[in-house]
Amino acid sequence: MVQYHEIEFKKDGFIGQRMTYLPGIVKKKVLQDPRVNDLYITHIGIFPKAFGHLRTRPLGCSQFILIYCVEGEGWIDIEGKRHSILPNQLFIINPKVPCIYGSNPDNPWTNYWLHFTGKNAANYSPPVNQVIEIPPTNDSRIEERLLLFEEMLQNVENHFKFEKVAYANICLKQFLTSIKYLHVYRSVKKEPENDLLKSVISFMKNNLNRNIRIDDFAKKYNCSSSHIYKLFKKNLNSSPLDFFIHLKMERACKYLTQTNLKVKEIGQKLGYEDQYNFSRIFSKHIGQSPANYRKEEK
Numbered sequence: 516m517v518q519y520h521e522i523e524f525k526k527d528g529f530i531g532q533r534m535t536y537l538p539g540i541v542k543k544k545v546l547q548d549p550r551v552n553d554l555y556i557t558h559i560g561i562f563p564k565a566f567g568h569l570r571t572r573p574l575g576c577s578q579f580i581l582i583y584c585v586e587g588e589g590w591i592d593i594e595g596k597r598h599s600i601l602p603n604q605l606f607i608i609n610p611k612v613p614c615i616y617g618s619n620p621d622n623p624w625t626n627y628w629l630h631f632t633g634k635n636a637a638n639y640s641p642p643v644n645q646v647i648e649i650p651p652t653n654d655s656r657i658e659e660r661l662l663l664f665e666e667m668l669q670n671v672e673n674h675f676k677f678e679k680v681a682y683a684n685i686c687l688k689q690f691l692t693s694i695k696y697l698h699v700y701r702s703v704k705k706e707p708e709n710d711l712l713k714s715v716i717s718f719m720k721n722n723l724n725r726n727i728r729i730d731d732f733a734k735k736y737n738c739s740s741s742h743i744y745k746l747f748k749k750n751l752n753s754s755p756l757d758f759f760i761h762l763k764m765e766r767a768c769k770y771l772t773q774t775n776l777k778v779k780e781i782g783q784k785l786g787y788e789d790q791y792n793f794s795r796i797f798s799k800h801i802g803q804s805p806a807n808y809r810k811e812e813k
Contacts (some may be wrong), residue, residue, distance in 0.1 A: 516600070516763060519805060521677075522566070522567045522620055522805065523567050524567050524568075524569040524617070525567055525568070525569065526568070526569065526570045527560075527562070527568075529562050529563065529564070529565045529566070529568065530563070530564075530565075531563045532560065532562050532563065532565070533560055533561045533668060533672075534558070534559070534560025534561075534562075535558070535559060535560065535625065535668070535671050535672045535674070536558045536559075536800060537555070537557050537558070537671065537674060541674045541677065542555075542557070544677055544680075544778035545681075545684070546760070548681060550684075550685065551633075551680075551681050551684035551685065552633060552656055552680055553633045553634050554632075554633040554635050554639050554684065554687060554688060554691075555628055555632065555633050555682055555684045555687070556631050556635050556667065556671055556720065557630045557632060557633065558578075558626075558628065558629060558630040558685060559563075559628070559630070559667060559668050559671050560628055560668070561625070561626070561627050561628075561664075561668065561804075562618075562623075562624075562625065562626050562628070562630070563584070563591070563625045563688065564587065564623050564625055565618045565623050565624060565625065566618060566620065566623040566682065567618065567620070567623075568589070568617050568618035568623065568624070568626075569616075569617035569618070570616055570617065571615045572613060572614050572615070574611070574613060574727070575608070575609075575610060575611040575612045575613050575614060575701055576608070576609055576610060576611070576614075576630065577611065577632070577730060578610055578630040578631060578632040578636075579607055579609065579610055579630065579631050579632060580606065580608040580614075580628070580630055581605065581606075581607050581628060581631065582600065582605065582606050582607075582608075582626050582627075582628045583600060583623070583626060583627040583649075583664075584600045584602055584605070584606065584624045584626050585602060585603070585605070585606045585626070585627060585661065586602055586624065586625040587602070587618065587619060587622045587623050587625055588600065588601055588602075588618075588619035588621075588622045588623075589616065589617060589618045589619055589623075589626065589790065590616065590617060591606050591614060591615075591616040591622035592616065593611070593612060593613075593614045593615075593644055594607060594644065595753065598645075598646050599646075600624065600626075600646065603648070603649045603650055603657070603669070604646050604647065604648060604649065605641075605646075605647040605649055605653060605694060606644075606645070606646055606647065607640055607641060607643045607644070607647070608643065608644065609643045609644055610632070610803075612644070612647055612735065614685050617676060626665050627661070629664075629687075630689060637671050638790065639687075639688060639691045639692065639695070640691060640695070641694045641695040641758045642695075644692070645762040647694060647699065647722070649694065652701070654701045654702070655701060656681070656693070656701060657702060657727050660690065660693055660694075663686055663689060663690050663693075664690060666682075667683040667684055667686045667690065668683075668685070670683035670686075671683045672741060676733035677716050682795060686765065688805055689794040710777065711736060711738070711746060712747070712751075713748055714736065715732055715736065715743065715746075715747075715755070716758075716762075719758070719759050719762050723762060723763050723784075723785055723786070724784055724786050725786050726786045727759065728742055728756075729744060729754075729755050729756060730810055732755060736776040739773050743755055744767060745785055746761070753781050760796065760800065763785045763786070764796070764797055764801060766785060767781055767782075767793075767797055767805065767813070768808065769803065770784065771808055771812065772809065772812045773776050773804055778790060778794065778805045778806060779793075781793070781805070782794075793805075806813055
């Protein structure tokens with residue numbers, strides 16, 4: 516165990532570290548740009564194996580502080596409580612909250628950190644003042660998130676080109692939401708279920724002129740009707756047939772606004788031989804008749 520009297524505590528200056536900040540002149544441009552002035556990076560960096568890292572903020576910081584531990588260990592003291600920070604854990608400190616944080620001397624952390632602010636920063640931020648777990652799994656997409664961080668860092672480092680700063684801050688929105696909505700971010704990798712759902716929806720879109728039953732979907736994709744039904748209810752909160760009708764009505768709206776086809780002809784293109792049945796279903800889903808919709812939207 517390393518003795519504390521042997522440690523040179525410091526807030527930065529670690530071998531291989533990278534850090535940069537947004538100069539005042541660039542911040543002024545950010546505040547004038549509606550694409551990014553609601554959420555933007557002020558400081559960003561990576562401290563690899565940061566032995567002796569210690570940062571004391573008796574008055575807190577004017578921005579949110581995000582600390583993402585990818586290796587080693589560290590700790591954060593806030594509001595009278597110490598939080599141990601382990602690999603694949605993240606912590607966000609609220610602005611103006613007194614805090615102290617540092618690296619474990621026996622196993623110093625590698626942390627990815629940034630400061631962010633803006634009028635919508637609190638809305639984009641994941642939960643604050645608590646440890647957030649980002650455990651590695653088959654669908655974790657951790658490497659993709661770290662690559663996104665690298666893109667932000669590189670572009671803020673090149674802050675003399677403002678479009679690079681704008682790009683970095685647009686990336687920040689994705690970075691934060693990938694943590695705040697972790698299950699959604701990871702759901703992209705759930706390939707078997709997602710592939711089936713995408714395939715069924717694609718089949719629907721390519722066959723809007725037909726009347727297809729749930730049994731037809733099940734037969735085509737070699738699974739049970741109940742499986743197809745549960746798949747749609749779980750992911751889209753809709754039955755397969757209701758979703759199919761939704762796609763038909765969505766296409767009907769396009770025909771009504773972008774073509775001169777008669778209502779009867781549009782119905783036939785979507786598998787409805789009876790014009791009145793088509794109009795009834797359209798009115799139920801859209802809230803007005805096809806003729807009124809065309810009159811208002813075209």
